[in-house]
Amino acid sequence: MGDEQRAEFGTPVATSQQSPARASVEAVFREERGRLLASLVRRFGDLDLAEEVTSEAVEAALVHWPGAGVPAKPGAWLLTTARRKAVDRLRRDQAYAARLAILQTEMERADPAPPADAGGDLPDERLQMFFTCSHPALAAEDRVAITLRCLAGLTTPEVARAFLVPPATMAQRIVRAKKKIREARIPFRVPGADELPERLPGVLQVLYSVFTEGYAASSGPALQRLDLAGEAIRLARILRRLLPAEREVAGLLALMLLVHARREARTGPDGALVLLDDQDRTRWDRPMIEEGRDLVVCALRGGPPGPYGVQAAIAALHDEAADLATTDWPQLVALYDVLLALTPSPVVALNRAVAVAMRDGPLAGLALLDGLADERQLQTYHPYPAARGDLLHRLGRLPEAAEAYRRALELAGTEPERAHLRSRLDAIAPATHGTQRSFGRPPSRASGPEGSAEAMH
């Protein structure tokens, strides 16, 4: 705990006491911090030490640069400063130094230092950090926390806020992860080509968890937390630069961009959820869609498709359509078939059923949904009863639809999602109470998938 607090103390946290100017300088350092940390971990093999001297070097820069001017190679300046501080520390602590010297020798033997890049500034050594932070020996929630801390450069309170957990809880996760990395000696290394297919999905999963958490908050008042989704995209871009040949990295980045491109249209001014069929498609981010589409091509070319590439292709089809009626539903059903074969899951089957309902009508979709009724994973998954409610509504089976919406309402996590379901329920409730008036039009599309993993499409 002491180490963690010390590390936090020197960390440039954008607190309310600080000036806006300082906060913006610190934002610039965020990317630099991740690089610096990775380089120092490589050299000293110790995450705590690397974090402390990284923070101290950034602090030193904040003091010196405004007066002396920004050095020609800011990355190299920061690294030199941090290394000097690390050496000072090691001199003060002989036993520690002896242990680190052994570590260092072992690391150099296992993994020779990469050459500095031609530009002369810092080589990018973050790839090994991605693999260490998402190591399968760490608990899944800890992987996400430590990735945001060490690679996105977020402070512990920032990570805590993003996940709506108390800072102490988040600090505990980060301390636990760092302790395991240190004491079980999880190595800082990039897996060999033979291990990569086994390890890369874990890295991608961490980034996707950050993204989905930011996109559809699992609880609380706000439907979207854009900063987390933005961080996930930033990290995926870094990973794409570091692993340009990995098609699933391209697929994941494409998926994130193609979904994130709809962010402005996804919620109304009051924060209410706006479904795909009601979204103002002119507010979609066209340049982001273009970038995502180019990446989908990379992701699907040159070999069998991976699950992220296929999900990105699904998102791209939605992004390309002018409206729901002209959306290429047969193609979507075909893509869901591929996805279901790659990653069999009831959630994917649910999304496929919704696409089938759009292609063949609500009755066909409902039959598929009812076939999933016994799936355990769907028992507490609100998009499932919500999708059933929509199809039943379209079929005019209002009492059954109302019952399904009520079930969905019991399960829905975020307030905008609950508000949306309440409005659906209100639209048909009078009819179920025997009134002749019918409020609202039946949904032209099942709302089920909104908010689920595939559902952001």
Next chain:
Amino acid sequence: MKYMLLINAGAIGESGGAAECTVEDWMAYDKEVKDAGIFVSGESLADLVTATAVRVGEDGKRTITDGPFAETREVLGGFYVIDVPDLDVALDWAARCPGARGSGSIVVRPIADFDA
């Protein structure tokens, strides 16, 4: 760095060993560990029916009981202590261990180092 590989057998065969692997598998693995120069120590444990538990109460009186018998599905059947550079290497050796197959599992625990 030293790691202990705790070999848990899920299902116990007729011979009292893990059901999914043969004596030959174990001999081959044992040879590999020793040839690789990472072997520190290792033993396999006798059948669980031979186990005896000892407890000492606050009054200093000792209690001896038969067992414990398997209350959980998994039974500790043996261990290796190996000396390798890091967790990834330890996990690789655990994955190659015959006891990792089928219903068995290997728990990898770093050995605490109080000199560091």
